[in-house]
Amino acid sequence: MKIKSCPIRVKAGPEDGLEEGEFLVYPSTFTRTPDSYGDVVAKGAFIDTIAAWKESGNVLPGLYGHRLDDPDFFVAAALDMGEDDHGWWVKGVFDLESPKGAQVYRLVKGRRINQLSFAFETLDEGSVELEDGGKANELRKVNVYEFSFVPVGANQDTSIVAVKALADQIAADVKAGRAISAKNEQVLREAAEKVIGAAKDIEEVLSAALAVEEENEDQDQASGTGPSPEKRPDQAPPVKASPNPSVSLAAELLLLSVTDVAEKGVLL
CATH class of the missing domain: 1.20.58 (Methane Monooxygenase Hydroxylase; Chain G, domain 1)
Known part of the structure; x- marks a missing residue:
């Protein structure tokens, strides 16, 4: 499993024309500038994984800091998602009944968290030549597991x-x-x-x-006052x-x- 991240302008809450607790983000964009790993993402890379999530009936989770080990850090959920010319977008909602969900929502609305990251598996990739003559590894098809709000991009984490x-x-x-x-x-x-x-x-x-x-x-x-269990010499501690x-x-x-x-x- 790999991760990618980028700084974003998060739209969240009524101040951005959304319902309370809702947000709109781009976890990944189709910029042709290679990231620190030398990767660029091709348009269409998310089409299949978006369709798979929608067809499954399951909900793509939004986490804080990729904390898959603790349900308290499952702070949001995707309501809808898709691709446009700019990138892969997600419209979601924070779990405001969760203390951490409400806290992350406040941090996002206050512009104190403005980076997003996502965990994925690469299904198809290949070398590509860019307009400036440079080369990059192009991610052409990925399988997404979650997206996360992060204080610092995962490439620096x-x-x-x-x-x-x-x-x-x-x-x-x-x-x-x-x-x-x-x-x-x-x-x-x-x-x-x-x-x-x-x-x-x-x-x-x-x-x-x-x-x-x-x-x-x-x-x-x-x-x-306490038990005195028998101990065998060959018994492991x-x-x-x-x-x-x-x-x-x-x-x-x-x-x-x-x-x-x-x-x-x-x-x-």
Whole structure:
């Protein structure tokens, strides 16, 4: 799964001629200026995925920050969408009964959030020559999973989804024989350092908590107030779950991303 983002002028609420809670956005435009990944999007790239969403009867979700792991961050929904000469447009509505939905709506109306991003899978792409003689990778058919309101464009972000997308992009560059940008490599390195640092912090907290728990169990058994289960020599110790699933997910995705890149010959 990859992500794309762009700064936009969001229309939202009565001030922009819409109903309360409604918005109109362009998650992607058909500008022929390559983005930081060297991609441009062809007109028609979203036609099939738009039709598939409409035919399915399901609703394309609008998220905050690509937070697929937490239903609280499903802050909006698409009411309608389509393509025009400018790009892929979405008319949607915020979930104003959700605290986060109402908050993001206020941020968007106040022009404090003005960037949008979307998660997608590339189904068809190819090299294309631009009017200025330069070349770009043209996305010709994509499958969209969600769109997100973001404070900073995903190309500059080190969120888990962005890190995974960046690792995928580096792996694709290596496979295609393209040079890896120093900026992309540095972003991935910095993200790895943050995740490793967070994992170490959590390990220390878990170790301390486990020590306290074992001490309490020993005291209970000594006083006769607690159970004294039989322990077999070959019995494995229980696995302690991380109190922060997001960090566990981060570490897992980052490990998969770096492994995928390493298998294709990139030394990070």
